[in-house]
Amino acid sequence: MTAAARLPAPAGASARATLAALPWALRVLTSHWRRRPLQLLALLAGLAAATALWSGVQALNAQARDSYARAASAFSGAQAPALVPVDGGPISQAAFAELRRAGWPVSPLVEGWITVGGERLRLMGIEPVTLPPAAGLAFAGEQALAGEAEDARAYPDFILPPGRLFLAPETLRANGWSPGDRPQTARGPLPPLAASSAPAPGLAIADIGFAQALLGMEGRISRLLLDPERAPQGAPEGWRRLAPEPRVDPGRLADSFHLNLTAFGGLSFIVGLFIVHGAVGLAVEQRRPLFRTLRACGLSARGLAAALAIELGAAALLAGLIGVALGYAVAAALLPDVAASLRGLYGARVPGALSLSPAWWAAGLGMSLAGAALAAGPALARAAAAPPLESARPEAWRAASARAARLRAAAAVATALAAAGLALFGRGLPAGFALLGAILAAAALGLPPLLGWALARAQGRARAPLLRWALADGRQQLPGLSLALTSLLLALAVNIGVGTMVDGFRLTFLGWLDDRLAAEVYVRAEPGAADRLQTWLEARPEIEAVLPEPRAETVVDGWPVELAGFADHPTWRSSWPLLSGLPDAWDRVAAGQGALISEQTARRFGLAPGDALVIGPGAPLEVAGVFADYGNARGQVRLSAGTLTARWPEAERGRFALRLPPADVAPLLADLRRAQDAGLAEAADQGEIRRLSRAVFERTFAVTAALNALTLGVAGIALLTALLTLAETRLPQVAPLWAMGVRRRRLAAIELGRILALAALTAALAVPLGVLVAWALTAVVNVEAFGWRLPLHLFPGQWARLALLAVAAAGLAAAVPLLRLARTPPARLAKVFADER
Amino acid sequence: MTDALADPASPALDLRDVRKGYATPQGRLEVLRGVSLTLARGESLALTGESGSGKSTLLHLAGGLDTPDGGEIRVAGQATSRLDDGGRAALRRDRVGLVFQQFNLAPSLDVAENLAFQARLSRREDPAWTAELARRLGIADLLSRWPEQLSGGQQQRVAIGRALAARPALILADEPTGALDEAAADAALALLLELTAEAGGALLMVTHSPRLAARLDRRLHLHAGGLAEPPAAEPAPGAVRS
Structure with a gap:
């Protein structure tokens, strides 16, 4: 080589060359996906599912938090002190006038419930002139009414017939009403409706005169609000002073509820990333010869890395868009139950319709991109950085899997020890979730080596040559299947854990309620x-x-x-x-x-x-x-x-x-x-x-059950995509056996048996893991999050149902590739040998 | 032990007027247009021909890996055209040994298990014969190794042993030495011929190499869908009926 040849190319020229090669490299790289649409589907499905569940949960949380913020600033009439008669008698209009004349800065308020078209609304009647600012609604002439209506007639319209009934926009939407409508009640039509951000959702505000008529409280007042700035201490004779209700932020109360939702979203996200990791890993393995060819043809490592990053980014964006749209659908479907739970448990009103900011959509896409980079980035970076003359052969599976198994087993033991440490010494909710995470991570790390060990033991005992081959081949397939089986294990364990907690709670709660x-x-x-x-x-x-x-x-x-x-x-x-x-x-x-x-x-x-x-x-x-x-x-x-x-x-x-x-x-x-x-x-x-109490909890757990089912569904997709992608590489493995006289149907049956056995083994391991998760949930997380502990009840029937479901799901997931194998024409199997040359 | 199921009087392979074609975007392509040949027990036959001439198709039809469009195929007296998928699978298991260019060993089984695999499948394992095969093939010291730990030549010797372990009536070899260098190819073929003869089987081998083909008893050339004598530059005896 001459000295000139050793000189590096000028940086600008190198960058230009890389840029010029990119479209060509991309076209070559993406041809892989055109020929393997199922792999592409797996990649997109994994990312979309991960993004969907994460975004869905975040949408629910964002909606609820927005409502809390609104509720905190909304009028509820309870923030001012009030006067009530000592004798408990009704408050008349005359009494109000008398107190005003005596110099007490009181304002009349009526409140009660009205039913409009089957919906119960809390109606509050106020007197806008005397309403104290401390009540939470600076009414006359200030932002709440005048600022929004921007109408000089807002105040007269409010007090003059037919009046106005102010509702939160969500309340209008939820009932299908428009401003100006006058829905009927048992006591006549409501005043024309008007939207305002002042009332909390579910609350209606009208002038006291119209409210008294609608509530059937003509001439009567519920309480007299006091202006604390101007009122003297104490109460007039014959009256008792009620302190304002303490203000509690519902968002703070419901924090643990949202934390639980986020934990579920996070788990589903991780399961989805497993799918992505599997799909991209397989694509890298299959494209190694292509990478080598591209490098040999002059594409720089940086160029290859850029092309792979663009390819992955495009896939992540597409999947992100699908995922965010699906997340919106998930959130919209779950919102009624979440809203009912929040209302029942914490008294927080959350509207039943989603309104999401552009930031949420952007965050969903960001998560998809970040997830893709996390799950696939390392594999792609390694592939791009490999020297051009590196063997194009996939790494010998045995050496690689043995090394990986040892590493994973060691990591599993270390994580299990960390979990034990957290169980013994951890304090607080984050430690509770860290414990759950450590338990699940230890299981996820430990499953593949454990399955490998079990298959090796079984192979050692098997005598029939086909059975021995099936078990040995199962061990060989483990690296490709382990991610899917791990996600199945996690989903099953969480299902068992949460199911045990929910059913245990139901059992305990019903007896306790009685x-x-x-x-x-x-x-x-x-x-x-x-x-x-x-x-x-x-x-x-x-x-x-x-x-x-x-x-x-x-x-x-x-x-x-x-x-x-x-x-x-x-x-x-x-x-x-x-x-x-x-x-x-x-x-x-x-x-x-x-x-x-x-x-x-x-x-x-x-x-x-x-x-x-x-x-x-x-x-x-x-x-x-x-x-x-x-x-x-x-x-x-x-x-x-x-x-x-x-x-x-x-x-x-x-x-x-x-x-x-x-x-x-x-x-x-x-x-x-x-x-x-x-x-x-x-x-x-x-x-x-x-009935009401049970309904609240049933709806709370309906949300959990739905997220549970979705997580299990994502695990099912993981298994299906893993089997589909593996199926593409199976033909060269099974064709020699077929050539040696093993029928296609028998080969398909062996493949099915192996998948079912692996799923059953995984389900069997999921049971003790699920019980451990249930213990962590009831004895640690629940106590830290809610402050109470449940006794741990065990439900073997539920476990058996879930295990059967998992095996059936595995069978279903295996059905497509196996049917294809069983029906593969002999000519195609024979072609495997012809293609070798 | 010899193939107990076979009719000892019948030839190892008998093809009569076998036809096979494929649909292609350009129309139907007739690959075999009425091919007939007979391979006696203990005989070896090399099949040559250009790429795409139908050599592998003929081999696959002979082994029951594919079905002909017409004509009759008999393996050790058994007519394969009348067998269903299961019957053809049984025929391959019990009477045919296959050797492929890329060896196709099961990567999940060690050498010993690969060697005995087909014999065990057909319940015709003879440990003494298997041990003899291992010794003669020079792989006796490699029995506990895994396929990827062997060289190409060693892998092909394991594949030959696997095909012969059940003493099948017919050995079908598709470019068995195509992935080996010349010396390794010569050695592998010598063993294949020697052991096939000892096992009492017949050998049909597809090859591109006239040099290797010349070492077999007979040679036939496949051209334009029919069998012919090999080109004049490759003198070899042969019995052609088509």
Whole structure:
């Protein structure tokens, strides 16, 4: 070689040459996919599925968080202090006028529920002139109404007939209404509807005059809002001052719910990336000779890398677009259940229709590109960087797989040890999820070496030559199948784990609910009407006991805690389940010395029976016992009704539990709802509450079940694509056997048997792994996320069903390539030998 | 042990008026236009011809890997045209040994298992004969190795052993030495001829090499869909009936 020949080409010339070669290189490289459309399908399906589930979950989270932000700034009428009569009597218009004249800056408010076309709406009637700014809606002349309507007539239109009814845009959309519509109610048409961002979703705001007519509360007021800036301390004589409801951010409460959704999305994303990794790995192996030829023809390593990156980027963009569109569909399908769960569990209103920002779409595409780079980048980079004279033969499988198996086994052991460490010493929700991740990662790493070991053992014992070949060949196929089997293992284990948790929860929750709802009827008085309702109830001969249940709310260390009072009655002593407690817990609570706290409260503050509980005014109370309070995102402290009302005079006293013969429940409820003077706000029998509670949890778990099924579906796709891509390379393996006299049908049966055996083995390993996942979920993640622990119930029937499903799915996935093999014409099989030359 | 199923009086291979064609974009291509030949037991026959002349097609038809459009094929007296797929598979398993250019060893089985594979499949394994084959083929020390750990010549010797282990009536070899250098090819062919004779079978070998073809008992040349004497420059005896 001359000195001149050794000189490097000028950088610009080299770059130009690379650029000029790119289209040609791309055309050659992409010809591979034209000839192997199934591989391309696997690559796109994997990326699209990964992006779809991730984007879908992110869409749900984004929608919910947007709603929380809106709710936090929306008007609910509860942010101002209020006045109610001490005697609990109704508030008249005259009383309002009298207080105004006496200098009290009060504003009247009515509230109640109306039903419009089957949809229940909370209606609030306000008086815009006197409404205090602290109520959360600076109404007259400021941004909420005037700013949005940008209409000088907004204020007169609101108070003059026919008035205006302000609704959140989501509420309008959800009901198919348009601004200006006047839907009918039992008491006449609503005022013309208008969209406003001021009310929270599900809340309607009208002028008090129209609201009173719609609620049948003419001349009556629910409460008088006080302007805290201008009002003197205390309350006028004959009135009681109610503190504003503590504001709790629903987003904070629902964080763990969203974390669970994100974990599912992340798992599906990883399973999808397995598919991509498998498809690209196979394509690299098959194109090694092509890479060598391209390099030999003068394409630089950089040029090859650029061509491969462009090819992968294009595939990722296409799959990303499909995935994001699918993600939108997934989110739209799941949103009603997610919204119902959030409403039921956390009181958070999330509209039932998706509205997503361009950033979400961009993020979905970004995830697809990032996922593709993560799953396929290393393999492509290695291939592009290989020297041109590197053997075009795929690496000897045995040496490669033996080395990989040893490495994976070592990594599996190390990850399992890390999981054990996290289980013993980990604290907090991130540690809980890290534990779950470590368990699943250890299993994913350990599965291929374990399957290889099992097949080797079986081969050692087999005698029949075909069986020995089938087992040996199975070991050879493992590297190509292991990713798909790993995703099947993970999906099955998560299904078993989550299924065990959900079914265990259902079992525990139903029994617990039966104990908790011991009284036949639960009623709630209108604000200020507690005494009136109690008097009405006590006059009813069929009611055996009227048990007051006063309520107050407080915030401890930023966490909302409900204070629930109860009367000392055998109803509670005999049926209220305690997880742990002092021997005389009930006596201590009845004597006003102790309190019962929920499991969440105990765990959050590290309290146990016998500890002192410092809460509210007065001396500390003793923790007398801890009770289970499944599904409650807030803390709860139960104490005697007398202690509660003495320490928290502003407590809501209008809740009662009623004991009466079951046969008398329906007539009593009918009478209660008819009685105008009873002061009843809400009444429900225990069956109804039970149904509602169950419905909330069923919908919550419907979301989990749907994500579960989708994850399993993605694993199914992984298996199908792995088998389809492997099938393309199978013909040269099986053709010699056919030539030696093994029938095509028998070969297909052997292939099927091997896939089924591998799937069954994987399913068998998924069972203990699933139980471990269930333990991690119930004993660690659930406790950290929600503050309560479930007993671990085992459901072998469910495992058997899932295992059968997995084997059936594997059989189905194998069916297409196997049918093709069984029907391969002899001429095509014979051609394998002719093609060798 | 010899092929117990075969009729000892019948030839190892008998082809009568065999025709085979394929549909191509340019129309139907008749590859074999009424080919007849007989191969007696213990005899060896080299089949030569240009690329695409139909040599491999004829070999595949003889081995029951493909079916003819017309004519009759008998292997050790058994008419293959009347057999279904399963019957042809059984015929290959029990009476035919195949040797391919690329050896086609099962990469998942070691040399010992590859060597005995077809004999075990047909339940005709004779450990003494298999051991003798291994010794004669020079692979006795390689029995525990894996195919990818062998050279091309060693792999082809394992493939020859596999084809002969069940003492089939007919050995069909398609360019068996095509992937080997000259010396290795000569050695492999010598072993193939010697051991086929010892096993009592007949050999039909497709080859491009006149030099190798000359070492077999007979030679035939396939041209324009029919069999002919090889070109004059390649003197060799042969019995042609078509």
